[in-house]
Amino acid sequence: METTKRGRVVIAGGTGFLGLNLARHLEDLGYEVVLLSRRAPAGGSKWRHVAWDMESVGEWAAVLDGAAALVNLVGRTVDCVKTPDHCDEILRSRVESTELLGRGLRSVETPPPVWVQMSTAHIYGDPPERRCDESAAFGYGLAPIVGKAWEVAHAGALLPGMRSVVVRTSFVLGRTGGALPRLARVARMGLGGKVGSGRQGISWIHEEDMNRIFARAIEDESMQGAYIASAPNPVSNKDFMVHLRQALKVRFGLPAAAWMVKLGAPLLLKTDPELALYGRYCFSTRLKEEGFEFQHPVASRALMDLYAR
Numbered sequence: 001m002e003t004t005k006r007g008r009v010v011i012a013g014g015t016g017f018l019g020l021n022l023a024r025h026l027e028d029l030g031y032e033v034v035l036l037s038r039r040a041p042a043g044g045s046k047w048r049h050v051a052w053d054m055e056s057v058g059e060w061a062a063v064l065d066g067a068a069a070l071v072n073l074v075g076r077t078v079d080c081v082k083t084p085d086h087c088d089e090i091l092r093s094r095v096e097s098t099e100l101l102g103r104g105l106r107s108v109e110t111p112p113p114v115w116v117q118m119s120t121a122h123i124y125g126d127p128p129e130r131r132c133d134e135s136a137a138f139g140y141g142l143a144p145i146v147g148k149a150w151e152v153a154h155a156g157a158l159l160p161g162m163r164s165v166v167v168r169t170s171f172v173l174g175r176t177g178g179a180l181p182r183l184a185r186v187a188r189m190g191l192g193g194k195v196g197s198g199r200q201g202i203s204w205i206h207e208e209d210m211n212r213i214f215a216r217a218i219e220d221e222s223m224q225g226a227y228i229a230s231a232p233n234p235v236s237n238k239d240f241m242v243h244l245r246q247a248l249k250v251r252f253g254l255p256a257a258a259w260m261v262k263l264g265a266p267l268l269l270k271t272d273p274e275l276a277l278y279g280r281y282c283f284s285t286r287l288k289e290e291g292f293e294f295q296h297p298v299a300s301r302a303l304m305d306l307y308a309r
Helices: 017-028 057-063 084-105 142-157 182-192 205-217 237-248 259-268 287-288 297-306
Strands: 007-013 030-038 048-051 071-073 116-121 163-169 171-173 204-205 225-229
Touching: 007 017, 017 030, 017 205, 030 057, 030 116, 048 057, 057 084, 057 171, 071 084, 071 205, 084 142, 116 142, 116 205, 142 163, 163 205, 171 205, 171 297, 182 237, 204 205, 204 297, 205 225, 225 287, 237 297
Parallel strands: 007 030, 007 071, 030 048, 071 116, 116 163, 163 225, 171 204
Antiparallel strands: none
């Protein structure tokens, strides 16, 4: 029996880990999915792909006309060495693509009624112990600067009367993409102990709950404004690595001192050591107040679920 389509959802930046996961979830719910990105997914996909140059309004904007929702996930990965060039790319890829989507919306006759905009829970910085919800002050550093600029660009790109949901995303746990596969490889090599002090916070969310939040943002007309997308039980780096080793059935993990990470991360892993050495404890007061129930609220069980498949 053919699924009855509930409308078209355009996912900008939809060919990455989060976008393809969300596309599968939305298709299961009965939506038609269009992926908007510069390049088609590696190996192809079953969803329609529309190319854009991320510089000008062109024929791509037609997919927005009559769509049920726009979801914007565009942004250069932050999993890199933070050279000046990379920092500039991280900022511009988010701000300029968001502004361009706003111009695209203004070029069509019937724009979507809702825009779901990804942001980052790293906007709150790296407080050592404070638990941050949506009311917390924004932090200091590159990620908060980028996050604030991203959200300002989104606010300026919105059409009058368009519903906006900003999703401040934490560390999304999934086996097929993001940072978790790399952490798992390190743990399987026997190097999955605490990093630095081990006290830094890891705010995380299972990929299934991430998809459910995006879908709810599309469908629930009462959702408006900014939400932290993070499970209600953030954990320390030390505890997270214990849970990961247990899920992988790895008996021990050597710890990594801060100086080791500062030397090894850029040289061996080509990434920023601060991603491992710093963190934050975030949770969503707004999702709790609005009755969202996480299917995977506990880190140990979330990791077991992923690696028992």
